[in-house]
Amino acid sequence: xxxxxxxxxxxxxxxxxxxxxxxxxxxxxxxxxxxxxxxxxxxxxxxxxxxxxxxxxxxxxxxxxxxxxxxxxxxxxxxxxxxxxxxxxxxxxxxxxxxxxxxxxxxxxxxxxxxxxxxxxxxxxxxxxxxxxxxxxxxxxxxxxxxxxxxxxxxxxxxxxxxxxxxxxxxxxxxxxxxxxxxxxxxxxxxxxxxxxxxxxxxxxxxxxxxxxxxxxxxxxxxxxxxxxxxxxxxxxxxxxxxxxxxxxxxxxxxxxxxxxxxxxxxxxxxxxxxxxxxxxxxxxxxxxxxxxxxxxxxxxxxxxxxxxxxxxxxxxxxxxxxxxxxxxxxxxxxx
Amino acid sequence: xxxxxxxxxxxxxxxxxxxxxxxxxxxxxxxxxxxxxxxxxxxxxxxxxxxxxxxxxxxxxxxxxxxxxxxxxxxxxxxxxxxxxxxxxxxxxxxxxxxxxxxxxxxxxxxxxxxxxxxxxxxxxxxxxxxxxxxxxxxxxxxxxxxxxxxxxxxxxxxxxxxxxxxxxxxxxxxxxxxxxxxxxxxxxxxxxxxxxxxxxxxxxxxxxxxxxxxxxxxxxxxxxxxxxxxxxxxxxxxxxxxxxxxxxxxxxxxxxxxxxxxxxxxxxxxxxxxxxxxxxxxxxxxxxxxxxxxxxxxxxxxxxxxxxxxxxxxxxxxxxxxxxxxxxxxxxxxxxxxxxxxxxxxxxxxxxxxxxxxxxxxxxxxxxxxxxxxxxxxxxxxxxxxxxxxxxxxxxxxxxxxxxxxxxxxxxxxxxxxxxxxxxxxxxxxxxxxxxxxxxxxxxxxxxxxxxxxxxxxxxxxxxxxxxxxxxxxxxxxxxxxxxxxxxxxxxxxxxxxxxxxxxxxxxxxxxxxxxxxxxxxxxxxxxxxxxxxxxxxxxxxxxxxxxxxxxxxxxxxxxxxxxxxxxxxxxxxxxxxxxxxxxxxxxxxxxxxxxxxxxxxxxxxxxxxxxxxxxxxxxxxxxxxxxxxxxxxxxxxxxxxxxxxxxxxxxxxxx
Numbered sequence: 001x002x003x004x005x006x007x008x009x010x011x012x013x014x015x016x017x018x019x020x021x022x023x024x025x026x027x028x029x030x031x032x033x034x035x036x037x038x039x040x041x042x043x044x045x046x047x048x049x050x051x052x053x054x055x056x057x058x059x060x061x062x063x064x065x066x067x068x069x070x071x072x073x074x075x076x077x078x079x080x081x082x083x084x085x086x087x088x089x090x091x092x093x094x095x096x097x098x099x100x101x102x103x104x105x106x107x108x109x110x111x112x113x114x115x116x117x118x119x120x121x122x123x124x125x126x127x128x129x130x131x132x133x134x135x136x137x138x139x140x141x142x143x144x145x146x147x148x149x150x151x152x153x154x155x156x157x158x159x160x161x162x163x164x165x166x167x168x169x170x171x172x173x174x175x176x177x178x179x180x181x182x183x184x185x186x187x188x189x190x191x192x193x194x195x196x197x198x199x200x201x202x203x204x205x206x207x208x209x210x211x212x213x214x215x216x217x218x219x220x221x222x223x224x225x226x227x228x229x230x231x232x233x234x235x236x237x238x239x240x241x242x243x244x245x246x247x248x249x250x251x252x253x254x255x256x257x258x259x260x261x262x263x264x265x266x267x268x269x270x271x272x273x274x275x276x277x278x279x280x281x282x283x284x285x286x287x288x289x290x291x292x293x294x295x296x297x298x299x300x301x302x303x304x305x306x307x308x309x310x311x312x313x314x315x316x317x318x319x320x321x322x323x324x325x326x327x328x329x330x331x332x333x334x335x336x
Numbered sequence: 337x338x339x340x341x342x343x344x345x346x347x348x349x350x351x352x353x354x355x356x357x358x359x360x361x362x363x364x365x366x367x368x369x370x371x372x373x374x375x376x377x378x379x380x381x382x383x384x385x386x387x388x389x390x391x392x393x394x395x396x397x398x399x400x401x402x403x404x405x406x407x408x409x410x411x412x413x414x415x416x417x418x419x420x421x422x423x424x425x426x427x428x429x430x431x432x433x434x435x436x437x438x439x440x441x442x443x444x445x446x447x448x449x450x451x452x453x454x455x456x457x458x459x460x461x462x463x464x465x466x467x468x469x470x471x472x473x474x475x476x477x478x479x480x481x482x483x484x485x486x487x488x489x490x491x492x493x494x495x496x497x498x499x500x501x502x503x504x505x506x507x508x509x510x511x512x513x514x515x516x517x518x519x520x521x522x523x524x525x526x527x528x529x530x531x532x533x534x535x536x537x538x539x540x541x542x543x544x545x546x547x548x549x550x551x552x553x554x555x556x557x558x559x560x561x562x563x564x565x566x567x568x569x570x571x572x573x574x575x576x577x578x579x580x581x582x583x584x585x586x587x588x589x590x591x592x593x594x595x596x597x598x599x600x601x602x603x604x605x606x607x608x609x610x611x612x613x614x615x616x617x618x619x620x621x622x623x624x625x626x627x628x629x630x631x632x633x634x635x636x637x638x639x640x641x642x643x644x645x646x647x648x649x650x651x652x653x654x655x656x657x658x659x660x661x662x663x664x665x666x667x668x669x670x671x672x673x674x675x676x677x678x679x680x681x682x683x684x685x686x687x688x689x690x691x692x693x694x695x696x697x698x699x700x701x702x703x704x705x706x707x708x709x710x711x712x713x714x715x716x717x718x719x720x721x722x723x724x725x726x727x728x729x730x731x732x733x734x735x736x737x738x739x740x741x742x743x744x745x746x747x748x749x750x751x752x753x754x755x756x757x758x759x760x761x762x763x764x765x766x767x768x769x770x771x772x773x774x775x776x777x778x779x780x781x782x783x784x785x786x787x788x789x790x791x792x793x794x795x796x797x798x799x800x801x802x803x804x805x806x807x808x809x810x811x812x813x814x815x816x817x818x819x820x821x822x823x824x825x826x827x828x829x830x831x832x833x834x835x836x837x838x839x840x841x842x843x844x845x846x847x848x849x850x851x852x853x854x855x856x857x858x859x860x861x862x863x864x865x866x867x868x869x870x871x872x873x874x875x876x877x878x879x880x881x882x883x884x885x886x887x888x889x890x891x892x893x894x895x896x897x898x899x900x901x902x903x904x905x906x907x908x909x910x911x912x913x914x915x916x917x918x919x920x921x922x923x924x925x926x927x928x929x930x931x932x933x934x935x936x937x938x939x940x941x942x943x944x945x946x947x948x949x950x951x952x953x954x955x956x957x958x959x960x961x962x963x964x965x966x967x968x969x970x971x972x973x974x975x976x977x978x979x980x981x982x983x984x985x986x987x988x989x990x991x992x993x
Contacts, residue, residue: 007464010457072605225531231459233446235425236439282438288462289447291432332425 010288013226016103018067018286020223023214028241030209032065034195041186041301042069045281046118046220047227049147051139051159051275053124053174053305056188058164061199065188066120066160071242074213075117075156076142080135082127084170088134092144093151114138115153117217123162125171135159136178155221163330176264176308183273185305215278230279232290235334237275239292242335243299244271246327247307255330257323273302292333298322339464345466347448350428350441353473358425366418371484373413373737377406378493382500389505425477434478440474519563520570520781521792525799527561529987533773537766544874546766547578552577553770556777557572574774581767581774593619595719596662599729602657606650608634616754618750625751630749651733658730665715672708674700725753753944776987779980803992948992956989962986 021043028039038054042065045052053220054062064077070077080091088116093112113119115133121135138144139159161182163174179185192200202209215223246253249266258265277298278290304320312325348349384402387394428442435441444466447459484490534554537546556573560563565573596616604611612627635642679701682694690698717725730744935943937960940953949958967987969979 007457007461010461014458014461229456229458231441231443231447231456231462233443235429235442235446285438287438287440288458288465289439289443291443293438332423333429334426 014093014283014286014288018224018225019281021197021284024069024072027214028065028068030211031068031202032061033198034333035065035188036063038186039069040281040284041184042066043327044277045160046066046073046156046158047223047280048276049156049158049224050183050276052177052179052184053185054160054162054183055061055165055181056162057190058190060190061335062070062188063120064217066118068162068211070118071110071184071211072213073215074218074257075217075220076154077118078113079120079121079122080113082124084126084128086127086131087292088131091135092097092138092146095147103163107147109149109151111151117150117154117156117158119157119159121159123164124161125173125177126170127164129172129175132172132174133179136162136181142180143251147226150180156217156224156318158220177306180267180269183278183321184301188329194260198234225274227280230282230288232275236278236290236292236295238335239331239333240271240274240278240295240330243274243295243303243327244268246331247303247323255292255323257326257327261309261316261318262307262323263310263313264308266303270303270306274298277302297327341860343467347444347463348433349470350445350466352424352469353431353475354427354441354445356475357430358422358478359483360475360842361422361426362418362420364481365420366414367482368393368486369417370410370414371490373410373487375486375490376495376499377410378490380405381492385497385500389500389503390507392507427479430478431473431475435469436475437466437469440469440564450767452711503742515567517564517566520560520565520567521563521801522560523792523795524561524782525795526987527557529990530557530560530777533769536769546770549577549580549767549770552580553774567781571778574778578771578774581771595715597659599725603653605656606646608646608650608655609653621754625754628747628754630643632744632751635747636744654729654733658726659935662910665712665719668708668712668715672705672712675705676707679705725750728753750878751800753903761764772983776980776983781986798988802949802989804950897979948990950992958986958989958991962990 001117022024024043025036025039037240042052046069050336054065067077067079080086080262089112089273091112093110093115095107095109097105098108102180124135127135138153139157142157142244143150143157145151182276211317234257242253244266245251247258247270248254248267249262251265254262272294275290278294281294281298282288282290300321307313307323309318309323337807357766380402381399384394384399388396425442425445428445429439431437431443435912446454446462450459476582487746505811531554534550534557535566535802537550538554552573556565556577560570567790596619599612603609608631609627612624612631615621615623620918679698682701684691715955728746728750732750734741735746737741795804935953935955940951940957944954965974965982969982974982
């Protein structure tokens with residue numbers, strides 16, 4: 001029964017994963033009203049060991065969400081408010097001259113806010129491209145090099161960047177190459193009427209909800225490891241590849257909208273994100289393998305910032321979500 | 337049961353259910369294809385049936401072919417669709433979708449297909465998870481049979497085809513299209529002319545060929561009159577008649593005439609054969625025949641009356657007449673041969689090139705050779721025609737040395753030959769006449785085609801006037817102021833200008849009473865009463881009609897030409913007493929008399945122009961003029977291109993009956 005025991009253990013791991021996620025959602029839910037998809041998206045990014053870009057108008061609770069997540073996870077949290085005069089050193093850290101115990105002068109590296117488990121990069125598009133690059137390099141490499149010395153960033157490392165889509169003046173939109181480094185791009189929607197009632201009840205009363213840490217750093221790393229072990233059947237992987245191909249206007253799988261309005265399709269990194277996110281979603285639901293349904297659900301946040309519209313698409317106000325939706329509708333689940 | 341065995345059993349159940357589902361998917365797809373193809377095929381069958389019902393020319397086999405093709409197409413497409421490869425795990429995916437298993441079954445089958453070492457614990461967990469759900473799988477619901485999407489259309493089309501199959505369409509053949517032609521329209525006047533020609537030619541005896549051609553000609557004219565022919569057909573018929581005429585036509589009439597003249601010249605040398613020779617020279621075949629027969633009679637009945645020298649001269653003359661042509665032909669042939677040899681040599685010499693002068697000479701000789709060949713050919717043809725006569729003359733000349741009776745027989749035979757030639761000549765003339773008429777007809781058809789309606793209208797107007805049916809009769813008659821018997825004619829008077837007697841009788845003006853000779857020798861008293869000479873008194877004038885009925889044109893018996901209308905004024909020599917108002921009056925009836933001494937040609941023509949081309953005088957003048965014109969044409973005094981116009985002109989102004 002060795003095999004059977006292994007299966008039982010795996011089942012237990014998956015069940016525990018599901019439980020832990022449930023607890024985490026519960027804690028976050030004490031502060032954040034609704035926004036289940038945004039919360040799951042942020043958690044997915046964290047469990048995939050990657051980063052998320054949150055887009056929404058001011059006042060929708062983006063910062064609160066990140067802060068609450070950090071509190072619930074008992075991880076180190078730092079927040080950087082991006083401004084045009086923000087310098088890379090303000091994020092990464094800088095070397096200063098200090099005195100040692102003997103009174104001698106020594107160079108000492110003072111770590112910046114990037115050295116945290118959860119980093120909130122608020123209004124990332126307000127900083128100059130130079131500063132943005134410094135952050136994005138750290139996001140990709142999970143380490144920082146200053147004065148020929150490399151400093152590793154502690155795992156788990158999770159950056160949540162926010163940007164305001166309305167105020168475009170005086171901003172530096174992220175280039176496509178840098179957008180690609182974000183695992184998900186999450187839209188924070190305006191709350192519904194019921195959700196607004198709850199928000200007002202919670203934030204204008206005397207009761208101040210307290211968030212308890214429910215997951216340790218080790219547990220998060222364990223969960224990240226389990227995610228990587230989730231199997232994917234060939235037909236699911238094939239579906240992901242066909243969807244990815246369909247985002248390219250020159251590909252034979254391309255749909256009508258893609259051909260007309262898309263300039264560049266998603267990169268292979270997009271397919272990685274989709275598949276990894278599908279695995280996480282399968283685990284969220286207590287399944288042992290990712291399915292095509294999972295792929296369908298995660299395609300929007302994983303691909304919407306990776307599919308670039310052409311001039312005609314932008315002029316006609318086409319949304320990338322429309323393109324992706326058409327692709328998902330027209331791509332058969334199985335093909336010879 | 338162990339976990340392993342349980343898992344295997346579960347996988348088998350899943351695989352079986354997936355296969356069944358796939359089969360149902362295939363069957364549903366095949367059914368869908370079948371119905372779709374059936375609908376399309378029914379459209380084709382309906383079309384074929386409709387065509388077969390409404391179009392009688394549609395082949396009966398066509399419907400059967402279409403039906404057979406439809407059946408084959410349906411079977412082929414259905415079988416093809418049912419055998420079409422399905423995507424891998426299509427059945428399992430359908431089961432997952434129906435049961436909401438989020439690909440658990442498909443993933444389990446996929447993972448189970450991997451070798452055991454490659455399977456991870458989570459894969460095994462996934463397989464076990466799927467197996468736990470394998471008990472209640474429903475392929476029937478996962479792949480249900482729906483009504484094919486084209487079922488309603490196929491059903492409707494099937495009903496339509498059935499209806500069409502039993503529908504009886506009565507075929508009403510379209511009414512036969514009457515073939516219409518655009519007929520050639522000739523004026524009745526022209527038709528009359530061509531009819532007259534036909535009648536005229538039919539009056540004489542003629543050869544069967546000419547008779548047949550004449551019948552065809554008459555039929556053509558009648559068809560044209562009845563407007564039964566279009567231009568193409570008319571021209572074709574004319575060409576046919578002409579070809580028939582040309583077949584039997586004797587060629588080289590001129591050559592024949594020349595040769596006859598030469599024989600006549602030879603025969604003239606004997607006083608016995610001179611009458612026949614002179615007749616032959618004039619081509620008076622009847623006279624020549626008679627002369628020869630007379631000579632034969634003389635030789636037969638009164639041989640003693642002829643001197644030997646006479647007979648010898650006759651023999652020489654006949655011999656020469658018979659042989660002269662042979663010599664001429666031989667000379668011509670020799671000349672031709674010499675010329676040909678010269679040309680050949682010149683051509684051989686000129687291979688290196690020839691000067692301009694040499695080339696000119698060479699071409700001149702070439703032309704001469706051609707002319708000689710033509711001449712020789714014509715001579716030969718004419719000689720063949722005269723061959724029998726020559727032989728008779730030659731034999732007569734020989735017999736003259738032996739027995740005069742035989743010579744007389746030979747001369748009789750020669751007379752027969754001349755008679756035959758006379759017939760042929762007449763036949764040729766008739767043919768030529770008919771051919772000429774056909775040429776005229778063709779020319780008219782051409783002009784009719786070019787001129788169109790306006791020309792025809794003009795022609796009709798002209799013909800009316802030519803027949804004396806012109807508008808002049810419509811004009812109110814103006815009476816002379818001094819004619820008390822004249823009544824002005826109404827606007828719609830019926831008088832015919834052409835019928836009237838215009839020229840009055842003329843007498844030198846002399847006071848008193850004068851008798852003139854009237855019709856039938858009757859004396860008629862004419863009262864001149866100082867009127868001017870030639871004053872007209874036609875009957876028609878007095879009746880107020882234009883013209884009167886009894887008049888002849890020209891009338892009058894006077895020496896001077898008749899006046900054209902009633903005179904006025906008085907004789908300046910009047911010296912008589914004033915008229916006694918108490919004296920008695922005398923009614924005088926004046927009438928014109930045809931004495932054969934009528935108006936001049938120009939007056940006749942002027943009168944014809946006004947009243948129509950009728951009357952004996954006009955006919956006479958016309959014949960004179962036409963003969964003169966024909967002579968001029970014959971002498972080539974008129975450009976050949978204008979001959980048709982001249983003939984047409986004379987046809988148009990010909991006398992009408």
